Amino acid sequence: MDHVFGFTHYLYLKQTIKWICLFGIASAVLLTVQYSQPPIFRSLSFLLSGVKSHSLKDSYPAFNGSVITEKRTNLSMADEKRPKPETLPVLSISQMNELLQKTRSAPHSVPSQLSSRVDQELLEAKSQIVNAIITNNDTDLYALIYRNISMFKRSYEIMEHMLKVYIYKDGEKPIFHDSILEGIYACEGWFLKLMEANKQFVTEDPSEAHLFYIPFSSRLLELTLYVPHSHSRDNLIQFMKNHTEMLITKYSFWNRTNGSDHFLAACHDWAPAETRGHLLNTIRALCNADIQTGFQIGKDVSLPTTYVQSATNPLKNVGGEPPSNRPTLAFFAGHMHGHVRPVLLAHWGNDTDMKILTRMPHVKGNQNYIDHMKTSKFCICARGFAVHSPRVVESLFYNCVPVIISDNYVPPFFDVLNWESFAVFIPEKDIPNLRTVLLSISREKYVEMFERVKKVREHFFWHSEPVKYDLFHMILHSVWYTRVFRTGF
Secondary structure, three states: OHHHHHHHHHHHHHHHHHHHHHHHHHHHHHHHHHHHOOHHHHHHHHHHOOOOOOOOOOOOOOOOOOOOOOOOOOOHHHHHHOOOOOOOOOOOHHHHHHHHHHHHHOOOOOOOOOOHHHHHHHHHHHHHHHOOOOOOOOOOOOHHHEOOHHHHHHHHHHHHHHOOEEEOOOOOOOOEOOOOOOEOOHHHHHHHHHHHHOOOOEOOOHHHOOEEEOOEOHHHHHHHHOOOOOOOOHHHHHHHHHHHHHHHHHOOOHHHOOOOOEEEEEOOOOHHHHOOHHHHHOEEEEOOOEHHHOOOEOOEEEOOOOOEOOOOOOOOOOOOOOHHHOOEEEEEEOOOOOOHHHHHHHHHOOOOOEEEEOOOOOOHHHHHHHHHHHOEEEEEEEOOOOOOOOHHHHHHHOOOEEEEEOOOEOOOOOOOEOHHHOOEEOOHHHHHHHHHHHHOOOHHHHHHHHHHHHHHHHHHOOOOOOOOOOHHHHHHHHHHHHHHHOOOO
16 A cells, blocks of 8 residues: 555656646746747737737827826836936026027037038028017017017028928838827827928938938837837837948938938837937937937927827817816826826825826716816926826817926927926926915916917917928927028037
8 A cells, every 4th residue: 555655656746846847948938038039939929919000099098097098118117227327417497498598509510511502501591590580570470489489480481491301211111101190109100191291391302401301100119129028128229220320321311411410200208219329410309308318408309299189180179268267276187107296196186276186087088187177277297207298288288387397308399489488397396385386376477378378389280281380390390490500600
């Protein structure tokens, strides 16, 4: 009997050891696949990851913090493992203004082998803009929302008459020459689509081009190449590095100005990292306009983060109540992403004058969230993981004065718009003083800011057929404006 028991026990131990070994081998294989990602497994990982087609609605998870369909990828875990960049001092909006003025007035000696005709056109444009006839009574533009309405109007007129853009045809879809027109990253998609369809500015002759456009989508780059759960964007960065080096090798255009006459438009949070290396020489139009991650005032362009619910009706629900019918002092609702929003909620979540909330119950069309914006005096635009937020543009759409709480964030079209005339900027450290700051703004001052919000929002509208001064033209103008002021001495 003992002999039989011993033999049975032996067989049991043998089977157990066998399964343990198999489990160990399987675990090793899975870890190897996850972290080394050979091409065949990377392809399988992408196919099995459930990434939806970019033609579907790319909804925004923090729009009102309700039920979501898009996962906004973040690298908070991976970033903790990376060496932390040197922390830069927080620049106030006034200091940003001073920095812009210094870069605009400083001499630029960009090496150039451009044709003399293009050189002379840019230098002449610069002279005309700097010496623009002063005007404060324009029928189309409201002077008080601009830094200098005379310079803006003259530069816009010259752009319409002169600007020529060459678009690189290299690169395959979906990363290049393709667009997502809905969701939080829609700005880059709309601009790419409208730029490639444009007949006024686009030229097929690179010798007459003032600007060279690299038409890629940072969102589609992430959807196509990011390996789910890898917590690494290194392959995305390498992909853009390889593409740029190919352009430099294949064409002579880049070497004319070392890339300073090239530009791109990208809205994903990772775009600053994806556009380093050679691309740092270009004019980078970025939604994540963060000085801390390398955004350069006077060289780069800040794009608005525009959440588009419907590609066929991007201006849905625009408008809001008059100042007399806005009982709520300030409103915020959304996920507690990042370090700022939890502090905001902790200080002001129970305040009776303000509605500072976490995510709101989901209703069709996010109407509850929109109604709160339409009936609040101020709308809090607090940063999440990244500095940019669609709340800035949403505030303008619903006539709600934006309160931007995001250190070192450069607001959209900073080179042209006088943001202090229609928005409030509060350093992150001053969140405990939020209520005091807002109540210190007089009724008269608030009404002025409210009216300016209504005027400036026209610059943030998408149209399937671009119209004068709309968002497409404002992005192109900011790139053009930067190019002109970085020409010559």
